[in-house]
Amino acid sequence: MDFGFSEEQRMFAGQVKRFAAKEIVPRCAAHDLAARFDRESFSKLGDFGILGLHFPEEYGGSGADVVTTTLAGYALGAAGVDGGLTLSYGAHSFLCADTIFVHGNEEQRRKYIPKLAGGEWVGAMGLTEPGAGSDAAALRTTAKKTDSGWVLNGSKMFITNGPVADVVLVYARTDANDRHGGVSAFIVEKGTSGFSAGKPLTKLGVKASPTSELFFDDCEIPAENLLGQQGKGFEMALQTVEWDRSALLAPMVGGMEYALAKSARYAKQREQFGRPISKFQAIKRKLAEMKIYLEAAKGLIFRVAWCKDQGQSLNFLQAAVAKLFVGDWSLAPSNEALLLFGGYGYCHEFEVERFFRDCRLAPIAGGTSDIQKMIISKML
Amino acid sequence: MNFDLSPAQQEMVQSVKGVLPGESGVALAGIKGLFAADSIGELLDLSKRLAATGYLHADPGSVKGGLLGLATAGAALATFSPEAFLALEFSSRVVGGPLAKFGNSRDQTDLLKKIESGGLLAATVLNADGLGENAELSAVTAQKTDQGWRADGEAGLVVNGPLAGLVILPARAGKEWVWLLLDPTWPGLTLGPRLETTSLNGLAICSLTLRNFEVPAEWVIGPLPAQDVLGQAAQMQTRTFTICALGLMRRSFKWAVAGAKETGAGGRPLIAQQNIAFKLAEMHTLSDTARLLAYRALWAAENEEADAAMLADCAKVFCCEAAETVGSQALQVLGAKGFIADNPAEESYRAAKFLISCGGSSEAVRMNIGDRVLATY
Numbered sequence: 001m002d003f004g005f006s007e008e009q010r011m012f013a014g015q016v017k018r019f020a021a022k023e024i025v026p027r028c029a030a031h032d033l034a035a036r037f038d039r040e041s042f043s044k045l046g047d048f049g050i051l052g053l054h055f056p057e058e059y060g061g062s063g064a065d066v067v068t069t070t071l072a073g074y075a076l077g078a079a080g081v082d083g084g085l086t087l088s089y090g091a092h093s094f095l096c097a098d099t100i101f102v103h104g105n106e107e108q109r110r111k112y113i114p115k116l117a118g119g120e121w122v123g124a125m126g127l128t129e130p131g132a133g134s135d136a137a138a139l140r141t142t143a144k145k146t147d148s149g150w151v152l153n154g155s156k157m158f159i160t161n162g163p164v165a166d167v168v169l170v171y172a173r174t175d176a177n178d179r180h181g182g183v184s185a186f187i188v189e190k191g192t193s194g195f196s197a198g199k200p201l202t203k204l205g206v207k208a209s210p211t212s213e214l215f216f217d218d219c220e221i222p223a224e225n226l227l228g229q230q231g232k233g234f235e236m237a238l239q240t241v242e243w244d245r246s247a248l249l250a251p252m253v254g255g256m257e258y259a260l261a262k263s264a265r266y267a268k269q270r271e272q273f274g275r276p277i278s279k280f281q282a283i284k285r286k287l288a289e290m291k292i293y294l295e296a297a298k299g300l301i302f303r304v305a306w307c308k309d310q311g312q313s314l315n316f317l318q319a320a321v322a323k324l325f326v327g328d329w330s331l332a333p334s335n336e337a338l339l340l341f342g343g344y345g346y347c348h349e350f351e352v353e354r355f356f357r358d359c360r361l362a363p364i365a366g367g368t369s370d371i372q373k374m375i376i377s378k379m380l
Numbered sequence: 381m382n383f384d385l386s387p388a389q390q391e392m393v394q395s396v397k398g399v400l401p402g403e404s405g406v407a408l409a410g411i412k413g414l415f416a417a418d419s420i421g422e423l424l425d426l427s428k429r430l431a432a433t434g435y436l437h438a439d440p441g442s443v444k445g446g447l448l449g450l451a452t453a454g455a456a457l458a459t460f461s462p463e464a465f466l467a468l469e470f471s472s473r474v475v476g477g478p479l480a481k482f483g484n485s486r487d488q489t490d491l492l493k494k495i496e497s498g499g500l501l502a503a504t505v506l507n508a509d510g511l512g513e514n515a516e517l518s519a520v521t522a523q524k525t526d527q528g529w530r531a532d533g534e535a536g537l538v539v540n541g542p543l544a545g546l547v548i549l550p551a552r553a554g555k556e557w558v559w560l561l562l563d564p565t566w567p568g569l570t571l572g573p574r575l576e577t578t579s580l581n582g583l584a585i586c587s588l589t590l591r592n593f594e595v596p597a598e599w600v601i602g603p604l605p606a607q608d609v610l611g612q613a614a615q616m617q618t619r620t621f622t623i624c625a626l627g628l629m630r631r632s633f634k635w636a637v638a639g640a641k642e643t644g645a646g647g648r649p650l651i652a653q654q655n656i657a658f659k660l661a662e663m664h665t666l667s668d669t670a671r672l673l674a675y676r677a678l679w680a681a682e683n684e685e686a687d688a689a690m691l692a693d694c695a696k697v698f699c700c701e702a703a704e705t706v707g708s709q710a711l712q713v714l715g716a717k718g719f720i721a722d723n724p725a726e727e728s729y730r731a732a733k734f735l736i737s738c739g740g741s742s743e744a745v746r747m748n749i750g751d752r753v754l755a756t757y
Contacts, residue, residue, distance in 0.1 A: 001389065001448050002382040003676045004683065067381055264757035284750025288697070291753050295694045299672035303383045321665045376664055377657035380637050 003299070009068050013075040019048055020079035028082040028208070032354055035200070035207040037164050039122075041085055042092075046119020050076070051093050055101060059109060060117035070247045070305040074298075077254025080262075080351070083358030084208030086251035087365075091160035091209075092116065094243035096123030096169045100187065103228035103236050108187065112167060124165035126156035126188075126214050127237055133157075134371050137179050137234060141216060143172035143186060149223040150186060152194070152216040158365075162197045162212035166190045170216070171233045183233035187225045194219030205357030238314075244366045245319040246305035249326050252362055253301055256294045256330065259337040259355045263287060266341060266350075277340075286336040293333040297326050317379045324372035327363035334359040383672075389445035389452055395433035396453035399426075400460050420543045424498060427468060430457075431498030436468065438476025438492060440682070447682040448675060451623050455671075458627020459634075462731050463582030465624055470539045471495055474616045475502035475548045478559050478601060482608070485598040491546055491561065503544035503564075506537040506585070507617045508738045520590060522551035522558050528597040529553075531560055531590045537738075541586035542574040549588070550609045557609035558602035560595050568593040579730030614740060615689075618696045619681070621739035622674050625699035625732065629667045629706045632728040636660060636710035639717055656713055663709050666702040674699050690752050693745045701742060704732035 005013070024041045031038040045051050054069045055061025064072075076086050097116040100123075101109055115121040132138040141154025152172055159168070168188045175182030188195050198213035228236060264287055267278035277283045300322035307315055338345040338356045345352050363369040385393070430436055433453075440447040458465035472495055479492040494500035505518055520533030531551055538547065547562040547569075562569055572587035602609065637660060640651040650656045677695035680688040707729030711718035718725050736742050 001385060001675055001679055003679045004381065004685075260753065261757045264753050268754060268757075278754050281747060281750075284754070285746050286750075287753040288746035288749035291690070291749050292694045292698050295676075295691060296669050296673045296698055299676050300669060302381065303672065306381050306383050317664075318668075320661075321668050324661070324665050325669050370658070373658040373661035374654075376661035377651065380651070380660055380664060 003302075005067070005071060009071055012068060013071045016048075016050065016072045016075035017079045020076050020081050023048075024076075024085065025080040028080065028085065029348065029351065029354070031208040032082050032084060033207075033348055035202065037088065037161075037210045038085055038208055039164070042088065042122065043119045045085075045089055046117070051089065051119050052097070052113070052117020053093075054098070055113055055117050059101070060114035066242075066246060066305040066308040067302060070250045070301060073247045073250030074254035074257075074301075077251035078257040079254075080258045081251065082206075082208055082354060083252060083255060083361065084206040087206045087209040087248075087361070088122075088161050090243075090248035090251070091125060092123040094248055095125035095160075095240050096165075096167065098243060099125070099169055099185065099236055099240060100227060102239070103185065103232070104187075107224070108227065112187070116167070121166035122161050122164050124159055124161035124168045124214075125240075126159050126162075126168050126170040128156060128158050130155065130157045130213075134368055136237065137183065139171060139173060139183065141170070141172040142176075143174050143184060145174075146220070148220070150221050150226065152186065152188070152219040152221065154216050156214040156216075158201070158211055159197075159214050160209055160211055162214050163200045163210040165197070168195075168214065169227065170214075171237055172216075174230055174233075178231070180234045181231045183237075184230045185227040185233040185236050186221060187227055188216075188219065188221055192219055192221060205354070205360050207357075241316075241319050241367075242304060242308045242314055245322045246301050246308065248366065249301050249322065249362070252330065252359065253294065253297045253326060255355050255358065256290060256297070256333060259334065259352055260287065260290045260294060262350075262352060263290065263337050263340045266344075283340060286340045289336050290333040293329055297330070300325055316375055320367075320372040320375040323367060324369050324376065327369045327372070330359045330362050385448070385452060386445060389449040392433070392435075392443065392445040392449035393452045393456055395444070396430065396435050397456050399429040399433060400457065420501065423464070423467060423501060423543065426464060427471075427501065428498035430468065431496060436472040436476075436496045436498055438472055438480035438496060440473075447678050451619075451675065451678050454623045455626040455630065458624045459630045460627075461582070462624055462628055462631070462728070463580050465627060466580065466583055466620065467501070467540055467543075469620045469623070470504055471500075471502040471544070474539075474613065474620060475504050475546070477616050478548065478609070478612060479561075481612070482559070482601045482604065484601075487598050488561065488601065495546075500545045501540055501543055502546040502548060503538050503540035504548050504613070505535040505550065505588075506539050506738055507614055507740055508537050518550045518552070520549050520551040520560070522553045522560060522595070522600070524553070525594070527594065529558065529560070529595045529600050531593045531595055533590055535588045537575070537585050538571070538588045539583065539585055541571055541588060542584040547588065549590075550613055553603045556603035557606050558600050558604065559609060561599040561601070562590075562593075562595065566593070577734075579727070579734050615681075615692065617739040618692050618745070619678070621735045622677070622692070622695045622699045625703040625735050626667075626671055626674055628703040628728040628732055628735070629670060629699075632703075632707040632710035632725040633660075633663050633667055635724045636663065636713040639714045650713065659709050659713055663706045666706055670695075670699040670702040690749065693740075693749050693752075696740055697742050697745050697749070700732060700735040700739075704729065704736055707732050 052061035053064045116123050143150045170186045174184040194217045196215045200210045270277050334356045337352045344350045437443045522529045522531045549560045570589040575585045644650040674695045677691035680691045710725035
């Protein structure tokens with residue numbers, strides 16, 4: 001066993017943290033408050049190389065491994081980047097771009113990956129539907145074959161980046177009689193006739209990540225927009241789980257480091273009863289709770305990342321444990337951070353309330369905690 | 381980065397499992413009653429068999445698979461019998477550690493050899509500081525004399541005390557500290573009766589009193605800075621309890637899963653009920669997360685990482701509290717079966733309470749973590 005990062009990885013994480021602290025973080029609060037996607041920061045992530053970090057250089061990436069990519073996500077969170085921007089990054093780079101890269105043909109790769117890796121285009125993934133959430137295979141959006149391509153009909157719900165996406169990876173049913181094998185993946189570009197996005201949904205947290213419904217009304221796409229083989233869509237969606245449980249969760253875990261640092265600094269300067277509140281056992285206890293959770297969560301996400309780097313087939317059990325722990329067990333320490341700040345913690349300008357709100361998505365998105373428990377218990 | 385056990389670490393685990401009686405390492409019944417007052421022979425027998433694997437080496441660096449190899453093997457032993465694990469860990473590492481690191485006389489070298497070969501069981505004082513932030517490990521003091529050292533004082537909880545052939549105690553010597561090596565048969569040393577405990581009933585614990593007790597110079601290690609005595613003792617016990625917690629968790633979890641798979645009311649196994657299945661999923665999540673955190677903390681210690689002490693504290697609190705939670709939930713899953721005394725889940729649950737309150741209580745260790753966090757930022 002070896003839990004260490006290479007010197008190169010540590011240095012890179014430091015660079016990401018410094019870049020984010022200088023270029024991104026100062027813009028986060030305003031965008032969160034306005035519930036507005038920060039396109040400029042998103043482009044900066046692309047310019048810095050974050051969005052396409054793991055893609056080969058010939059497609060505009062840096063060829064980084066999964067652990068390094070996960071570490072970069074952690075560094076973004078630790079720098080104080082809001083959960084909204086990092087969620088948009090995750091949906092864009094891993095759920096959309098990576099799936100196109102892994103399953104696309106060379107023409108599709110050349111067409112989409114450089115633009116997505118550089119941040120010129122924003123990507124999204126459309127899987128969830130109003131009637132197909134945890135039961136993703138129940139999706140009802142259809143794709144019918146025509147002489148010239150495919151026609152999509154239906155709608156998608158809770159789509160991260162939906163309102164701003166230039167390209168959407170859409171999962172649709174191509175065989176009504178085959179629950180899992182009847183799902184296929186399609187690439188739909190913004191401006192395609194019959195495709196539209198709903199208004200951004202108003203949410204509790206991750207506010208700077210725009211979320212909306214997507215509508216497909218006799219949406220015609222060319223035959224070459226089918227991704228991979230027909231009927232393999234559900235498998236493709238499942239394969240995003242490794243990214244979802246490592247690099248996509250990483251900013252949320254990194255965010256705990258940011259909240260911890262802010263809380264410790266605040267505790268040292270905030271005085272009550274004639275002394276800094278850091279002198280009180282109750283405050284030290286809160287800091288300890290946050291730190292213990294943080295260290296426990298770290299190992300889980302990097303284990304999933306490392307296994308993917310080794311080319312191991314997805315370990316559903318380990319992935320579910322990571323998702324469940326980060327989701328459910330993050331709620332208490334994020335609450336501790338909020339409480340440590342007292343009344344100030346309830347105010348937007350101290351940022352911990354944003355972290356508190358953003359964490360609330362962890363047990364819901366990408367497979368709820370209950371679904372993770374179902375997966376784990378079936379494997380015992 | 382590598383999350384797999386190395387071949388050497390795997391070999392160490394298999395070696396230790398191989399010498400455990402019954403089903404290798406997963407015999408949930410444990411060794412009940414092994415340490416009744418007159419069963420030192422059985423303990424030394426197990427000790428000698430483990431010694432043949434290298435498991436009893438005081439210096440983890442000299443063991444196959446290093447500290448992680450020892451820890452994974454130790455967790456397997458603790459799954460089998462938490463009492464056996466604790467008794468031998470206190471003897472070989474908590475006592476053997478300072479002997480290996482600071483021992484400099486022939487007597488000390490000989491004693492260490494006997495411990496490592498499984499021929500001698502050693503005892504030392506338990507870190508039972510309760511909830512205090514600044515509690516000291518030992519109330520024994522030592523003064524230098526012409527012939528050696530004179531010691532006075534009491535130690536409340538001495539692990540292995542009633543069975544041991546050697547006792548090692550930290551004692552305050554002015555501003556510094558010494559390790560006193562004591563033969564329990566020497567006059568002036570009084571061991572109290574074996575204490576009745578609420579859990580880990582096979583672990584032999586007693587009090588110890590020294591009155592004007594003369595210790596030959598060659599049986600004293602030090603004087604040393606407090607960190608080398610108290611710090612070392614606390615670190616070893618933190619590590620010991622963390623590993624023991626992994627074993628306890630595995631013990632109660634396996635028992636709960638086995639119970640849940642048996643047919644319940646209505647002809648369906650309990651695990652078919654979402655209420656039970658989800659509880660087991662939470663227990664597995666805690667166990668798996670704890671294991672990973674514990675191993676990372678041990679890796680950090682082995683590699684002298686800057687955050688090793690912090691990680692060790694985080695692992696102690698998380699793993700020991702997780703062991704209590706998993707034990708409690710196991711009892712819930714088992715229902716009436718869990719209510720019957722002497723099943724592994726209830727034993728583990730009671731033992732976990734002990735791990736939380738001793739070896740650095742959760743409250744005291746949390747304060748350490750809080751202080752370190754404040755010093756970091």
